[in-house]
Structure formats: C-alpha cells, structure tokens
Amino acid sequence: MPTLTPTQLLLELEPVVAENLDRHLAIAKDWMPHEYVPWSKGRDFDVEPWEPSQSTLSPVARVAMEVNLLTEDNLPSYHREIDSRFGRDGAWGTWVHRWTAEEGRHAMVIRDYLLVTRGVDPDELERGRMQQMAQGYDSGGKNILEAMAYVSFQELATRISHRNTGRYTEEPVAEKLLARVAVDENLHMVFYRNLVKAAFEVAPDKTMAAVADEVIGFEMPGAGIRGFARKAAQIAKAGIYDLRIHHDDVVQPVLRHWGVFEMEGLAAEGQAARVRLAEFVAGLDASASRFEQQRAEAAAKTAARRAAASANA
Ligand SMILES: [Fe+2]
Numbered sequence: 001m002p003t004l005t006p007t008q009l010l011l012e013l014e015p016v017v018a019e020n021l022d023r024h025l026a027i028a029k030d031w032m033p034h035e036y037v038p039w040s041k042g043r044d045f046d047v048e049p050w051e052p053s054q055s056t057l058s059p060v061a062r063v064a065m066e067v068n069l070l071t072e073d074n075l076p077s078y079h080r081e082i083d084s085r086f087g088r089d090g091a092w093g094t095w096v097h098r099w100t101a102e103e104g105r106h107a108m109v110i111r112d113y114l115l116v117t118r119g120v121d122p123d124e125l126e127r128g129r130m131q132q133m134a135q136g137y138d139s140g141g142k143n144i145l146e147a148m149a150y151v152s153f154q155e156l157a158t159r160i161s162h163r164n165t166g167r168y169t170e171e172p173v174a175e176k177l178l179a180r181v182a183v184d185e186n187l188h189m190v191f192y193r194n195l196v197k198a199a200f201e202v203a204p205d206k207t208m209a210a211v212a213d214e215v216i217g218f219e220m221p222g223a224g225i226r227g228f229a230r231k232a233a234q235i236a237k238a239g240i241y242d243l244r245i246h247h248d249d250v251v252q253p254v255l256r257h258w259g260v261f262e263m264e265g266l267a268a269e270g271q272a273a274r275v276r277l278a279e280f281v282a283g284l285d286a287s288a289s290r291f292e293q294q295r296a297e298a299a300a301k302t303a304a305r306r307a308a309a310s311a312n313a
C-alpha cells in the first residue's frame with residue numbers, strides 16, 4: 001500500500017474518531033471539580049502564611065501531587081500539539097476541544113485541593129507553574145501516528161500515576177479526587193488506543209514503526225519540570241510510578257491489546273520495528289527487575305540501620 005499523506009490518514013480514521021467520540025460522550029460523566037475540594041479548610045495566606053507543617057500529606061505525597069499538577073498545567077502546549085496534528089475539522093476537531101475541556105479540570109481540582117489544604121508552598125507552586133508553562137512542551141515533531149501512539153501510553157501512564165498518588169497520600173479526599181481524574185485519563189487512553197488499533201489496519205508498518213519509536217523514546221510529559229529527575233526518583237522509590245509499573249501496567253497491556261506480537265502480514269519496515277520494540281521491552285523488563293532489587297536492598301539497609309540505632313539508644 002502506498003504511504004498515506006497526513007490528510008489521507010486523518011480522513012481514513014475520521015469514522016473511527018466519530019464512533020469513539022460518540023462512545024466517549026455516552027460514557028464520560030460530567031463531574032464538578034468544586035465538589036472534590038474541602039473548601040472549609042481554606043484560610044487566607046496573608047493572615048496565616050504557609051508552612052510545611054500545615055499539610056497532613058507526607059513529603060513524597062506532596063512531591064507526587066505537585067508533579068502531577070505541574071504536568072497538567074501545561075495543557076495549552078498539549079492542546080497545541082494535538083491540534084496541530086489532528087486539526088479542528090469534523091470529529092477530530094470536536095475531540096480535540098472536548099479532550100482539552102476535560103483536561104482543564106485536572107489542574108483546577110488538584111490546585112484547589114493543594115491550596116486549600118496547604119499541601120504545597122503556594123509561592124513555589126506558582127513559580128513552578130510559570131517556569132513550566134513558559135518553557136512549554138514540545139513533543140519533538142511527531143507525525144500523526146507517533147502522536148497517537150504516544151498519547152495512548154501517556155494517558156495510561158498519567159492515569160496510573162494519579163491513581164497511585166491518591167492511594168499513597170492515605171488521605172481520603174485526595175484519593176477520591178485523584179481517582180476521579182484517573183477515570184478521565186483512562187477514557188482518554190481507551191479513545192487513543194482504539195484509534196491506533198484502527199491505524200494498524202490502515203497503515204500497519206508505519207503504525208508499528210510509530211509504536212516502536214514511542215515506546216523506546218517514551219518520556220513523561222512533565223519531564224521539563226524543574227528538578228524532575230530527583231522528583232521522579234522519589235516517586236519511583238515510593239512505588240507510585242516506577243519502571244516495573246511502566247512495563248507491567250502501561251507498556252505491556254497496550255501492546256497486548258493491539259496484538260502487536262501476533263500481528264501477521266507486516267512488510268520489512270514493520271517487522272524490523274517490531275524486533276526493535278521487542279528488544280527494548282525485554283530490556284525494560286530487566287531494568288525494572290534491577291531497580292526493584294536495588295530498592296529492596298536499600299530499604300533493607302535503612303531498616304537495619306534504624307534497628308541498630310534504636311538498639312543503641
Ligand atoms: Fe489530565
């Protein structure tokens with residue numbers, strides 16, 4: 001099959017977008033961000049300045065929520081990314097705007113929660129938001145198939161990171177609101193995952209190449225946050241989002257859903273891409289196991305040190 005132009009590809013997939021948009025609108029529940037925020041806890045910052053002891057969340061839970069929020073904050077850039085790939089016409093355009101409107105709630109509800117409960121230093125948060133949005137987000141010139149493949153993994157990664165952050169807080173209000181956000185991310189993932197599945201039928205080799213490239217080069221959308229590497233390490237150490245989760249709960253389920261490793265009829269380009277993908281995923285699995293082992297060893301050492309210190313006390 002000759003390579004489709006971007007416009008041909010968008011037109012080919014438009015009926016699938018329309019069908020999935022209808023499905024999405026039928027099951028997505030309207031929800032009110034303000035109903036998830038404990039407003040009665042709010043106090044004026046000029047009367048009672050912020051200090052860390054005011055939050056009931058652990059330091060790592062606060063870091064995770066802050067990373068999730070700053071990631072969501074860059075929505076204008078994400079909108080530009082998908083708008084420039086998928087366009088504003090027809091069902092694609094309706095989806096782009098609807099998706100953006102749904103995503104808008106996420107930063108809103110997390111920010112309101114963190115400010116009202118004093119979970120973050122509000123000045124630091126605002127400086128972080130300015131830095132994050134001023135630098136913007138650039139996916140690096142992905143084509144349509146790459147953009148669709150990326151968001152399939154990214155929406156699922158975001159869903160899991162919100163959900164696990166919520167659990168980690170051990171704070172029922174935070175857990176409830178992050179679980180609600182995670183439901184949205186899951187529906188977004190399903191939408192894109194279905195589109196990629198259809199793309200495999202329209203352009204199997206190019207789609208396989210896009211999927212391989214996006215899995216191999218995957219980076220969380222919040223990677224530009226100041227201090228991201230250090231924060232991501234804390235989040236991984238806490239088991240909120242680590243390589244094992246990325247491999248087992250994000251990469252593998254999506255690849256399985258598409259039947260990537262059972263797909264027949266691929267030409268040389270698609271086959272070569274699948275080999276690269278399989279090698280990378282095996283390496284990711286091995287790295288995940290190494291990370292788990294190192295984390296367990298470090299935890300055992302800390303426990304032993306603590307036991308020795310309390311025996312000497
Ligand atoms: Fe979101």
Ligand SMILES: [Fe+2]
Pocket residue numbers: 103155158184185188
């Ligand atoms: Fe999303």
